[in-house]
Amino acid sequence: MRFIIGSDHGGVERKREIIEFLEKKGHSVENRGVDTEDSVDYPDIVRDVCGQYKRGDYDYGILLCGTGIGVSICANKISGIRCALLFDEYTARMAKAHNNANFIAFGGRNTYSTSITAMITTFIDTEFEGGRHQRRVGKIAVLEEDLFGKGQ
Ligand code: RB5
Numbered sequence: 001m002r003f004i005i006g007s008d009h010g011g012v013e014r015k016r017e018i019i020e021f022l023e024k025k026g027h028s029v030e031n032r033g034v035d036t037e038d039s040v041d042y043p044d045i046v047r048d049v050c051g052q053y054k055r056g057d058y059d060y061g062i063l064l065c066g067t068g069i070g071v072s073i074c075a076n077k078i079s080g081i082r083c084a085l086l087f088d089e090y091t092a093r094m095a096k097a098h099n100n101a102n103f104i105a106f107g108g109r110n111t112y113s114t115s116i117t118a119m120i121t122t123f124i125d126t127e128f129e130g131g132r133h134q135r136r137v138g139k140i141a142v143l144e145e146d147l148f149g150k151g152q
Helices: 009-024 042-055 069-075 089-097 116-125 132-145
Strands: 002-007 028-033 060-065 083-085 103-107
Touching: 002 009, 002 042, 009 028, 009 060, 009 103, 009 116, 028 042, 042 060, 042 069, 060 069, 060 116, 069 083, 069 103, 083 089, 089 116, 103 116
Parallel strands: 002 028, 002 060, 060 103, 083 103
Antiparallel strands: none
16 A cells, blocks of 8 residues: 655654554555654644645555644645544544544654554554445535635
8 A cells, every 4th residue: 555654743753663564564655744853833744745645646644743633633624634533443443434534643742552553554454334424424525615614
């Protein structure tokens, strides 16, 4: 699979671990964002990563900041991006099964009870269930287009 990943300074170390894990599994990973702990603004990273994702031919995007919250908020403002902030195996499974997320987010400074690699594996291995969930995901796209999306 093809992944694109980006982090601000708060997620650099975990980003490195994720890239190593995915590449060992035979996936291709486009590394964006920063690789040092010099302070940057996470909305700029999300803009770049999501823009590349929409122009490119990627399966999934992964975003990191200190908590994962800032990057999730930003990513979910971009049409076509459904970014899930994962924190255990259950949310990893549901993010795909019910929400058909195309982006997942993690916090570089969060303490997780499940390893990030286990969450990513679960996310990759889970199938979108479709059916009533497809209807709901379709309504997310409608939200992007209707009056809320036009600042009214
Ligand atoms: C940066 O210090 C931090 O605020 C950022 O990485 C992120 O956690 C914001 O949501």
